[in-house]
Amino acid sequence: MDIEIGSWVNHRLRHGGHALAVFEPATGAIYARLHEADAEIVRAAVAGAAQAFPAWSRLRPSERAGWLNQLADAIEAELDAFAEAESRDTGKPIQLCREIEIPRAISNFRFFAAAAMQFASESHHGEAGLNYTLRQPLGVVGTISPWNLPLYLLTWKIAPALAAGNCVVAKPSEVTPLTAHLLGRLAADIGFPEGVLQIIQGSGISAGIPLVTHPLVKAISFTGSTAVGKQIALQCAEQLKKCSLELGGKNAALVFADAPRDGLYETLLRSSFQNAGQICLCGSRILVEQSFYDDFVTEFVARAKALQPGDPAAPETRLGAVVSSAHYQKILDAIATARAEGGNIACGGGAATMPRMFEGGWFIAPTVITGLAPQCQTNQQEIFGPVVTVSPFVDDADALAQANATRYGLAAQIWTSDLQRAHRLAQAIDAGIIWINTWMTRDLRTPFGGMRDSGLGREGGVEAMRFFTEPKNVCLAL
Ligand SMILES: NC(=O)C1=CN([C@@H]2O[C@H](COP(=O)(O)OP(=O)(O)OC[C@H]3O[C@@H](n4cnc5c(N)ncnc54)[C@H](O)[C@@H]3O)[C@@H](O)[C@H]2O)C=CC1
Numbered sequence: 374m375d376i377e378i379g380s381w382v383n384h385r386l387r388h389g390g391h392a393l394a395v396f397e398p399a400t401g402a403i404y405a406r407l408h409e410a411d412a413e414i415v416r417a418a419v420a421g422a423a424q425a426f427p428a429w430s431r432l433r434p435s436e437r438a439g440w441l442n443q444l445a446d447a448i449e450a451e452l453d454a455f456a457e458a459e460s461r462d463t464g465k466p467i468q469l470c471r472e473i474e475i476p477r478a479i480s481n482f483r484f485f486a487a488a489a490m491q492f493a494s495e496s497h498h499g500e501a502g503l504n505y506t507l508r509q510p511l512g513v514v515g516t517i518s519p520w521n522l523p524l525y526l527l528t529w530k531i532a533p534a535l536a537a538g539n540c541v542v543a544k545p546s547e548v549t550p551l552t553a554h555l556l557g558r559l560a561a562d563i564g565f566p567e568g569v570l571q572i573i574q575g576s577g578i579s580a581g582i583p584l585v586t587h588p589l590v591k592a593i594s595f596t597g598s599t600a601v602g603k604q605i606a607l608q609c610a611e612q613l614k615k616c617s618l619e620l621g622g623k624n625a626a627l628v629f630a631d632a633p634r635d636g637l638y639e640t641l642l643r644s645s646f647q648n649a650g651q652i653c654l655c656g657s658r659i660l661v662e663q664s665f666y667d668d669f670v671t672e673f674v675a676r677a678k679a680l681q682p683g684d685p686a687a688p689e690t691r692l693g694a695v696v697s698s699a700h701y702q703k704i705l706d707a708i709a710t711a712r713a714e715g716g717n718i719a720c721g722g723g724a725a726t727m728p729r730m731f732e733g734g735w736f737i738a739p740t741v742i743t744g745l746a747p748q749c750q751t752n753q754q755e756i757f758g759p760v761v762t763v764s765p766f767v768d769d770a771d772a773l774a775q776a777n778a779t780r781y782g783l784a785a786q787i788w789t790s791d792l793q794r795a796h797r798l799a800q801a802i803d804a805g806i807i808w809i810n811t812w813m814t815r816d817l818r819t820p821f822g823g824m825r826d827s828g829l830g831r832e833g834g835v836e837a838m839r840f841f842t843e844p845k846n847v848c849l850a851l
């Protein structure tokens with residue numbers, strides 16, 4: 374074990390008393406030690422951030438933007454090192470890290486650097502004189518992010534918070550701490566203003582709860598499980614603290630017989646199995662119009678069978694390991710439940726057969742399940758793995774009813790050539806994000822988040838800038 378990971382507080386590395394092992398999902402071997410932050414380290418991080426706040430919030434937007442762009446440039450200069458760290462820590466393919474996830478982390482900083490310059494407030498001129506709204510930073514804010522897209526989601530939260538003039542205490546997942554650790558070191562190396570970005574490492578209990586409940590922390594932006602999101606909402610409510618929650622999903626992909634074939638299977642394969650299905654936006658329930666169902670299943674299953682897991686470090690690999698032993702077991706249990714519910718395992722259905730050096734790793738074969746009813750557990754609970762169900766529907770009304778038949782409401786895909794139908798359904802589906810004939814096409818200006826058990830509030834663009842600011846109206850009688 375050669376890597377020691379700790380918390381970055383005021384640009385100094387702090388180690389709490391308790392250490393966790395960090396595993397490499399491809400082999401199951403321990404490769405790093407994570408020294409958890411305890412309540413004292415969290416308090417020091419918040420205090421340092423509070424001290425840094427007046428100077429950071431007084432900077433001109435262009436100066437804050439300059440710092441965010443410097444962070445982006447510094448990550449870009451070390452893109453390969455970040456990509457290799459992310460791939461090793463998560464078990465995901467290096468290609469995904471190099472081409473999508475680390476570049477997206479860089480874009481998050483650049484996008485919100487530009488947003489700092491463009492964030493405008495409203496004014497209302499009328500019978501009540503001249504009113505204008507100030508949007509002022511909150512102070513110290515906390516971010517809590519998950520293991521599925523570690524640097525991508527961490528930066529998606531901290532970039533708007535910093536751009537809006539806040540100081541941030543960021544807690545990445547204890548399962549995948551490495552790229553956040555590298556970011557903390559990089560911020561120190563480039564002389565990012567001290568205390569403005571603090572990285573605290575550790576579990577929800579050691580570091581998450583002390584952060585959420587700290588009275589100086591004015592808002593929490595969380596991405597993760599619905600269960601933890603609800604606990605955080607309760608804790609925030611006690612202090613009337615703002616919270617933004619981006620939680621789970623059980624997203625439907627509606628495929629009509631007239632779906633354009635161009636890109637259909639390729640995109641659905643990605644929306645099922647990208648990052649081994651560990652993305653909250655994955656389309657884990659594919660619903661296909663009856664008349665197209667048999668042909669669709671035959672072609673989709675053939676393509677899923679061809680997608681075999683491989684060495685995450687190899688450039689040609691498109692499917693890696695899942696993130697942890699516990700998560701691996703959870704996915705295998707979900708597949709066992711599907712079998713017990715009478716599901717037909719059309720392909721996959723368990724651990725993938727791997728070469729000897731990866732035998733200790735957590736690889737699952739892409740799994741397609743048919744023959745299950747909408748209300749069964751497999752179609753109701755988030756599995757968050759390389760597992761999809763495919764079910765038929767008879768008409769638009771049936772497709773809509775099935776799409777809306779879970780407690781979640783994050784994302785949906787509609788595949789059809791009939792754009793009127795697509796827009797009608799887009800209005801009727803209870804989800805925060807609808808893609809028509811595409812998936813994961815992202816414009817960072819758009820509202821991002823879900824309804825029902827998928828969350829509260831929206832991230833992205835102006836929504837994120839608003840979340841991280843307090844509006845104050847100023848009225849001048851004329
Ligand atoms: N965006 C999404 O939709 C995600 C959904 N999940 C779902 O959640 C399931 C469980 O994954 P976990 O890693 O256990 O997610 P989780 O919700 O436990 O962890 C997410 C983050 O919250 C922190 N955390 C945990 N308990 C906390 C608490 N009481 N207070 C403050 N912070 C706390 C964790 O340390 C981590 O940084 C997955 O199987 C998947 O279904 C997981 C990650 C992302």
Ligand SMILES: O=C(O)/C=C/C=C(\O)C(=O)O
Nearest residue numbers: 521596619652653654815
């Ligand atoms: O912002 C995006 O493009 C993707 C976000 C994905 C998640 O929030 C997730 O999988 O948890």
